[in-house]
Amino acid sequence: MTEIKKHRSDTKMVPVPSHSIVPERDVNEIPVLETRHLGIEFGGLKAVDDFNLTIGKTEIAGLIGPNGAGKTTVFNLLTKVYEPTSGAVLVNGQDLHGMTIVQASKLGIARTFQNIRLFDKMTVEENVRIGLHNQIRYDMFSGILRLPRYWKQEKRQHERAMELLDIFGMQNLADEVSGSLPYGAQRRLEIVRALATDPKLLLLDEPAAGMNPHETEELMENIAKIRDQFQIAILLIEHDMSLVMGVCEGICVLNFGRVIAKGTADEIQANPDVIEAYLGKKKEG
Amino acid sequence: MNAKKKKLIYNAVTFGLVTVAFVVCRLLDSMNLMSRSFGGQLIPICCWIVMAVSLNLVVGISGELSLGHAGFMGIGAFTGIIFSGWMQHAFNVQDTTVRLIVAIIAGAVFSGIAGTLIGIPVLRLKGDYLAIVTLAFSEIIRSLINCLYVSVDGKRLAFGFLDSKLPGRLLLNGPNGAVSVDIIATFSAGFILIMITLFIVLNLTNSRSGRAIQAIRDSRIAAESVGINVTKYRMMAFVTSAMLAGAAGALFGLNFNSLAPSKFQFTQSINVLVFVVLGGIGNILGSVISATALTILPEMLRDFGQYRMLIYAIVLILVMLVTNNPLLRSFFDRLIAPVKSLFHEKKPSEPDFKGGDTQ
Known part of the structure; x- marks a missing residue:
């Protein structure tokens, strides 16, 4: 993995209380x-168990693991x-317990x-405008009567x-x-809509899936750019190791619902558990 | 600006077409060129257009299959008749325009209230379940009206449920419905109602609320994840649609001498749904055209006597097949291409999206 182009700064990682x-x-x-001892069971099956993760205010973090x-x-x-079913999620110190998806979104999780879920019958701009739903508002009557506020x-x-579309040159x-x-x-576009x-905190679920190496390279630059420009944290799930190792500062490795390793890119690459669970398997295949 | 321009043209064509049709009908009427049977259809056509457009708001824009639209129309119709009769007999309001306006507003309001009450339990459901439950609710509405007796007693309204012995002048007579209604609906009122409906639906679609409604249709989970209150916006579409149906019902009810609740059976809901599907789900202009065509068609087929509805059904099947056949569609597209090119100049060349676009 030495040929990977780095977009991450070689940040010093330090422990925090949890x-x-x-x-x-x-x-x-x-x-x-x-997250504190976060877990969920589906009929006795522990899909996620004792999941602890802390993400700093402007961190780019990765969540990896086998399928x-x-x-x-x-x-x-x-x-x-x-x-x-167990544990807690805290966003900016606020417990999400009992909240709805919409409330979580208003707290700042996007x-x-x-599997891409765009509003696919609508235009690109409309998709972004829907993302702006709670940012730039006016009520139904202003809309129907075309009042000045509209x-x-x-x-x-x-x-x-x-x-926002300009970030990816999609104007x-x-x-x-x-x-x-x-x-x-x-x-x-999904990333723009989320932004x-x-x-x-921006959660990206396999942002590079289906992209060619050139596009992935560009995406990496853009992820770093978004963090710098918006000063937000990004957590991404990705199977493309060049992207994860190239851009993520802290990485968390999950296997069978449990965290098996946490650390910087270099630590993760050297971790024998990870190699066995994940990278090792890839080499055999 | 292409998509925006297209929308503007679409809206202009929709409003323009309705206006032109109205003016033409008016001219034909003034020159006595209109047959009596067609002249009598004008106001019902207006009502069915409003019904189709408002149902399209739920089915096409909001993406929920509702089979209870006739119920809301029924509420509007009988509310309108009661208010009109009440004003006429209790307060001696002879100005038909005032009575018509009040009746239509009352129909819309009461239908909107019913829409809200029904929407609360119904909108927890999705898809087929929602369709069945809305159908059930509209049958409940019809059955309730079937048992309702209303009369004007002095200045007050008297209500009876399964009890026909009411003092004063009877407005609503249980299963017989409304009798000796003063016909005050006018074609102009129908035209204005269509224009208001189009104005509301088209403007709503192109606003923040309308986009939220459409977002929920395209992907509920994604809409929630960007912070859209799903219940609120589904409700907004459902209630707006119910109110418009109520307004159409009031106009419809005041166009006939007598009107029985059985007129608003669920087959009427299906009829309106046929207008919407035929005109194109989400296509407002299509709803206007198909509601008109399918209201006139059965009348034109009167010569076929008993075979009338059979032929109506066959025509419907053929039209559906033709409009959904990709080969025939492209043929029609080519036919109207010269007309379309009049509106916007030829684009240099479509960008090719097959390959990567980031090079």
């Missing part, structure tokens, strides 16, 4: 995400699609999906949507129907 590590620059801030390890389940727990807020939405696609976009562009909700 036996986890965050980048040194974030140690004095409230961690954007903290079926429970990575997407963790995302669903963090975004309140599932209610955990996500993309493994025109003002629509203009703001349009401008903001264009700004020229604004009026295309999102379902007709090529795969890579759909993945990028539109003004998140504190």
